[in-house]
Amino acid sequence: MVLTTQELKEVENTFIQLLRSEIGPLLKSYAGTNFYSYDDKSNGVDLVTALDKQIESIIKVALTAKYPSFKFIGEETYVKGVTKITNDPTFIVDPIDGTTNFIHGYPYSCTSLGLAEMGKPVVGVVFNPHLNQLFHASKGNGAFLNDQEIRVSKRPLILQKSLIALEGGSERTEGSQGNFDKKMSTYKNLLSESGAFVHGFRSAGSAAMNICYVASGMLDAYWEGGCWAWDVCAGWCILEEAGGIMAGGVRGEWDIPLDRRCYLAIRGGCEPIEQKEFAESFWNHVAGELEY
Known part of the structure; x- marks a missing residue:
């Protein structure tokens, strides 16, 4: 089964309607001091709200009712070692990306709805209702921000003159065998005068938002390890439709699977x-391969 360009656009419009009419207002209404409960996941930095599960359930019910033959993968219903991305059309969903931002009322949380086919992202819609930013795209149909086509201005792309998105992440254990020290060393390599000496870095606290800002040209790149397919699927489609590329986070990885978990958006x-x-040039400053 290969979906046509028109069918992909119809899925994109379905995502947009669901996010604008139901999910966005719900997410916005509970942000900050209005959240009602949360539990620790792996540590105190990686938080999950009860609203995550509620939003994912609403999305799954709506999408499976309209597209009953499509598969569904969501952050809250993922089962390690069991849930797999196949070649079938598959919704890949993050109900709240930027959960820590959401809990603190920092306006960079969103819902990320993606569709993958043949293991590749083909539809993506990311909605941040706090800032009213709705990024959307489908394969062959272009990329848009609030219904205006994204056209990245032509300009040189040079590492030393770049603005890069970097994140601390939830994994904070120090030691030579972990990823935390490798990531911090990579950041030092990128920022230091004796290293890449990039213009600077930014941290939206949401993988989906970081990728969308790269797609729109506000950022030159985003490097991260530890993300999941639902963090990147929607943004990946938007990025490619806006002329960007998604590579792996380590040297030589040009064609990566959705669940690679280490990414470089350009x-x-x-x-x-x-x-x-x-x-x-970027890979020259990555301090070791991240392992997940």
Whole structure:
């Protein structure tokens, strides 16, 4: 089964309607001091609200009713070692990306709805209702921000002159065998005068938002390890439709699966050779392969 461009656009519009009419207002109404409960996940940084499960349930019911033959993978219903991304059309959903932001009332949380086919992202809609930012795309149909086509201005892409999204993440255990020290060393390599000496870094606290900001050209790149497919699927589609690319977070990884868990998003607005050279320059500063 291969969905047509028109069918992909119909799924995109279904996502948009669901997010604007129901999910967005619900998410916005509970942000900050209005959240009603949360439990620790792996540690005190990685938090989950009861609203996560409620939103995912609403999304699953709505989408499976309209597309009963499609599979569904959501953050809250994922089962490690059991849930797999296949070639079938599959909704890949994060009910609240940027959960810690949401709990604190910091306006960078969103809902991320993606559709993958043949293991590749083909539809993506990311809605941040706090800032009224709705990014959306489907394969072959272009990428948009609040219904205005995203056109990244043409300009050189050079690592030293770049603004990069980086995140602390929830994994904070120090030691040579962990990922935390590798990530911190990579950040030092990128920021220091003796290293890449990039212009600076930003942290939205949401993988989906970071990727969308790269897609729109506000950021030049986003590097992260530890994300899951539901964090990146929707944004990945938006990024590619806006002329950007998604590579792996470590050297030489040009064609990665959705669940690679280590990613490098690079903006458009430049030639493919510039994106390739940027990735290779970036990889020179990655301090070891992250393991998940």
